[in-house]
Amino acid sequence: MSVDKNIFRHLRRNQPETFDFHTGDHVPNRWRSDEVIDRYVPTHCCYCGVQCGMYLKVARGRVVGVEPREDFPLNHGMLCPKGSTAYQTVHHPDRLTSPLMRRHGKNSPLEPASWDEALDTIARRFQTLQAEHGGDCVSVFSGSSMTNEKCYIMGKFARVALGTRHCDYNGRLCMSSATGANERSLGIDRAANPISDMLHADCIFVIGANVGECFPIITSYLWQARDRGCKLIVADPRQTPIARTADIYLPLRSGTDSALLNGMLHVILKEGLVDEKFLRERTVGWEETKALIEQYPPEGVARVCGLKPEAIIEAARLYGRAQAALTYTARGLEHQSKGVDNGVAAMNLALATGNFGRPGAGCGTLTGQGNGQGGREVGQKATQLPGCRDIENPEDREYISSVWDIDEKELPHAGYPATLMIPAMLRQEIRACFMVCTNPMVSLPDQHTVERALRGLDLFVVADFFLSETAELADIVLPGTVWAEDEGTTTSLEGRVIKYNKAVEPPGEAKRDWEIVCELAQRLGKGQYFNFTSPRQIFDEYRLCTKGAKSDYWGITYEKIEEQNGVFWPCPTEEHLGTPRLYEERFGFPDGKARLHPIPYIPPAEEPDAEYPLVLTTGRVIYHYLSGNQTRRTPFLKEQAPFPWVEMHEQTAQRLEIGDGDWVTVRTRRGEMTAPALVIRSIRPDTLFIPYHYGHTEAVNQLTNPVLEPMMKIPEYKVCAASVARAAEKPAWARDVDVEALVAARKRRQELPIAQVRPTPTLR
Numbered sequence: 001m002s003v004d005k006n007i008f009r010h011l012r013r014n015q016p017e018t019f020d021f022h023t024g025d026h027v028p029n030r031w032r033s034d035e036v037i038d039r040y041v042p043t044h045c046c047y048c049g050v051q052c053g054m055y056l057k058v059a060r061g062r063v064v065g066v067e068p069r070e071d072f073p074l075n076h077g078m079l080c081p082k083g084s085t086a087y088q089t090v091h092h093p094d095r096l097t098s099p100l101m102r103r104h105g106k107n108s109p110l111e112p113a114s115w116d117e118a119l120d121t122i123a124r125r126f127q128t129l130q131a132e133h134g135g136d137c138v139s140v141f142s143g144s145s146m147t148n149e150k151c152y153i154m155g156k157f158a159r160v161a162l163g164t165r166h167c168d169y170n171g172r173l174c175m176s177s178a179t180g181a182n183e184r185s186l187g188i189d190r191a192a193n194p195i196s197d198m199l200h201a202d203c204i205f206v207i208g209a210n211v212g213e214c215f216p217i218i219t220s221y222l223w224q225a226r227d228r229g230c231k232l233i234v235a236d237p238r239q240t241p242i243a244r245t246a247d248i249y250l251p252l253r254s255g256t257d258s259a260l261l262n263g264m265l266h267v268i269l270k271e272g273l274v275d276e277k278f279l280r281e282r283t284v285g286w287e288e289t290k291a292l293i294e295q296y297p298p299e300g301v302a303r304v305c306g307l308k309p310e311a312i313i314e315a316a317r318l319y320g321r322a323q324a325a326l327t328y329t330a331r332g333l334e335h336q337s338k339g340v341d342n343g344v345a346a347m348n349l350a351l352a353t354g355n356f357g358r359p360g361a362g363c364g365t366l367t368g369q370g371n372g373q374g375g376r377e378v379g380q381k382a383t384q385l386p387g388c389r390d391i392e393n394p395e396d397r398e399y400i401s402s403v404w405d406i407d408e409k410e411l412p413h414a415g416y417p418a419t420l421m422i423p424a425m426l427r428q429e430i431r432a433c434f435m436v437c438t439n440p441m442v443s444l445p446d447q448h449t450v451e452r453a454l455r456g457l458d459l460f461v462v463a464d465f466f467l468s469e470t471a472e473l474a475d476i477v478l479p480g481t482v483w484a485e486d487e488g489t490t491t492s493l494e495g496r497v498i499k500y501n502k503a504v505e506p507p508g509e510a511k512r513d514w515e516i517v518c519e520l521a522q523r524l525g526k527g528q529y530f531n532f533t534s535p536r537q538i539f540d541e542y543r544l545c546t547k548g549a550k551s552d553y554w555g556i557t558y559e560k561i562e563e564q565n566g567v568f569w570p571c572p573t574e575e576h577l578g579t580p581r582l583y584e585e586r587f588g589f590p591d592g593k594a595r596l597h598p599i600p601y602i603p604p605a606e607e608p609d610a611e612y613p614l615v616l617t618t619g620r621v622i623y624h625y626l627s628g629n630q631t632r633r634t635p636f637l638k639e640q641a642p643f644p645w646v647e648m649h650e651q652t653a654q655r656l657e658i659g660d661g662d663w664v665t666v667r668t669r670r671g672e673m674t675a676p677a678l679v680i681r682s683i684r685p686d687t688l689f690i691p692y693h694y695g696h697t698e699a700v701n702q703l704t705n706p707v708l709e710p711m712m713k714i715p716e717y718k719v720c721a722a723s724v725a726r727a728a729e730k731p732a733w734a735r736d737v738d739v740e741a742l743v744a745a746r747k748r749r750q751e752l753p754i755a756q757v758r759p760t761p762t763l764r
């Protein structure tokens with residue numbers, strides 16, 4: 001008699017580890033966790049900045065499943081769909097298990113190679129190119145999905161082993177506007193409050209953040225806050241899941257955030273809701289800011305933002321009258337050519353109302369990538385040394401040179417930010433690139449230009465654990481490791497330093513990124529600076545680098561992280577418990593005072609016109625992570641959002657005779673792409689939205705505007721002018737997809753109509 005083994009799965013051991021996250025049919029057997037679990041390894045999710053605590057379940061040397069951790073204070077027992085499937089990348093059949101090289105030029109195939117051959121070739125060719133064209137012809141481009149230890153070593157590798165000034169990372173596309181705003185207004189680049197502060201707020205203002213899809217576990221704090229009477233204001237051109245039940249939803253036109261924020265502050269000023277004492281004692285710059293704010297009455301602002309003036313007035317009152325208000329921004333407001341200004345305008349509003357340094361009072365960004373916070377402190381940025389130190393500051397240079405045991409004169413100066421490396425490659429000023437943990441062939445704007453730049457490199461090396469769209473263009477591909485194969489720390493969106501623990505060994509010949517870097521440094525003749533044999537040793541050197549700096553990790557040890565379930569920086573001594581809330585007494589400037597800056601509204605770089613009458617905005621969906629290189633390989637996630645679509649309002653669709661699921665072509669000045677239409681009411685009629693997690697002809701970054709924010713050089717992903725029309729023909733990938741199923745699934749999520757502005761809610 002043949003018996004379906006599955007029947008016994010639950011009978012065999014009636015215990016939680018047999019819990020299956022999937023409907024068995026969709027998941028190959030090898031991913032089922034129906035095994036006797038040898039170990040539960042406490043760690044954190046590898047995806048977003050929330051860094052939920054999880055256990056990886058290990059059986060016979062393999063990761064076979066996941067359990068959420070109840071004991072981690074942030075997610076206590078919850079995981080989102082990405083977190084609960086993250087473990088499926090570990091033993092994925094697509095994992096790269098040996099180095100790959102093109103042995104006979106650009107057009108030859110990528111073939112397996114030994115580590116010796118690959119690393120020798122890289123070192124030799126970097127050295128030859130540098131001898132011929134100078135040290136700065138080689139660049140390093142890294143990412144913040146790695147641990148602090150790995151990110152730190154990337155910056156050191158660029159400056160010490162390669163001696164190039166050109167080192168930057170993918171946070172340039174992500175956190176750089178937020179950094180600019182934090183540095184200009186508050187003086188410290190970290191979240192002002194722990195997430196649990198939401199439970200102390202009377203009003204939470206979310207502007208340009210899709211919390212429900214991008215920080216799913218944080219949503220539970222929003223609901224708990226509201227259960228306690230907290231009011232919610234959401235500003236977003238799309239009615240996101242949290243916007244549906246907001247007390248006030250402001251569907252602003254993309255790119256008009258600073259006008260809205262100035263308008264709200266105008267109302268607050270006129271209604272006497274400004275905190276004069278706080279402004280006097282704890283800030284500078286109010287007089288100039290106030291003079292500008294006078295010029296933003298709600299009627300004018302409403303026209304700019306495409307909102308009703310009453311909505312702006314109601315939102316301002318709700319915010320201004322709160323005893324404690326929290327503002328959260330994210331990439332909606334920051335992915336703009338005015339991204340830094342927008343962040344500063346949000347800070348102005350919070351400072352003018354005295355909303356800092358108390359439970360439930362603050363303003364800041366929701367950091368995106370898993371280690372988006374730590375990654376922006378460790379010195380892998382073009383202008384930065386470890387510990388948020390300034391590469392042009394003589395004291396910082398002297399100190400880091402002493403820790404690294406090099407001559408300060410040998411330490412390179414500031415180089416190009418990642419977005420400016422592309423034009424430098426086209427000019428052949430940069431001729432080689434070592435790229436680790438980023439996939440710009442999906443994530444950088446104006447893809448066709450990016451592709452030309454990368455293809456034109458004399459030597460292009462990529463380290464990844466899956467063959468990404470970018471690795472496909474590389475001359476040499478190095479197999480890296482996933483988070484479960486190594487230990488190390490990350491710093492979550494709260495500023496809490498936590499630790500990943502190793503669950504399993506890497507597959508085949510894959511190597512940990514820091515080992516790859518150390519071995520390469522050896523071959524470049526700089527091995528003495530990279531004598532690391534464990535992440536702990538790297539962390540200890542990093543701690544020393546940060547001693548006395550703004551992001552002070554000196555008092556943080558692996559043991560302390562474990563004992564305290566994470567430690568918030570700054571933590572200057574071993575006895576210090578860490579700092580969950582910043583700015584209780586002083587801001588991060590020498591005089592301890594915050595800065596207000598007048599921020600005039602300046603429109604986005606590209607506005608709609610007769611040829612391109614709509615605004616195209618881009619972003620995320622809950623099921624995919626960034627360039628999708630990991631989540632598009634995860635069966636459940638792939639199934640939920642298998643390909644991109646174009647969200648448009650039903651009025652727009654009607655006018656253009658477009659029906660749900662019709663193939664449409666979206667055009668901008670950079671290019672065009674074709675995808676099915678999703679006709680909804682939860683988006684402004686003048687706006688289109690396309691999720692960006694896909695590559696090749698499915699990449700929305702074929703269309704986006706590469707214009708940069710002047711201070712931080714972040715691209716304007718959130719606004720460009722576009723047109724849409726029914727497609728003349730379907731793209732090749734249309735053959736394999738079920739559009740009806742996708743439309744039906746997305747529809748269930750997005751059915752509710754745009755909310756009307758509600759009457760003034762009462763405050764408690």
Ligand SMILES: Nc1nc2c(c(=O)[nH]1)N[C@H]1C(S)=C(S)[C@@H](COP(=O)(O)OP(=O)(O)OC[C@H]3O[C@@H](n4cnc5c(=O)[nH]c(N)nc54)[C@H](O)[C@@H]3O)O[C@H]1N2
Pocket residue numbers: 048049082174207208209210211213214215235236237238240252253254255256257330331332333367368369370372617618619620621622623624625626627718719
């Ligand atoms: N599921 C999922 N979660 C993620 C990620 C992921 O890829 N997938 N990535 C992580 C990372 S690295 C990041 S950076 C974060 C990003 O997190 P978010 O910033 O929340 O995500 P986005 O989708 O980029 O954009 C947020 C919202 O901005 C809105 N928006 C567009 N234009 C404007 C505008 O001009 N003004 C305003 N106010 N809003 C606008 C969009 O409609 C969108 O709802 O998410 C993190 N979490």
Ligand SMILES: Nc1nc2c(c(=O)[nH]1)N[C@H]1C(S)=C(S)[C@@H](COP(=O)(O)OP(=O)(O)OC[C@H]3O[C@@H](n4cnc5c(=O)[nH]c(N)nc54)[C@H](O)[C@@H]3O)O[C@H]1N2
Pocket residue numbers: 143145146147170171173174175331335368369436437438439440441442443444445463464465466468480481482483513618619620625626627628629630692700701704717
């Ligand atoms: N149109 C549009 N474009 C955008 C955005 C948008 O909203 N709209 N958002 C921007 C934002 S906020 C971000 S953060 C960027 C992200 O852009 P990318 O950095 O390009 O995206 P990721 O998918 O994180 O790329 C990381 C790559 O490194 C690999 N990887 C992950 N962890 C490791 C590791 O530990 N070691 C190694 N060696 N490899 C690893 C992954 O497989 C993946 O291929 O995209 C930006 N691009």
Ligand code: SF4
Pocket residue numbers: 045046047048049050051052075078079080081082083084214215216217218
């Ligand atoms: S919310 Fe973020 S950290 Fe938590 S499980 Fe989801 S992707 Fe992972």
Ligand SMILES: [Mo]
Pocket residue numbers: 173174175368369
């Ligand atoms: Mo990001």
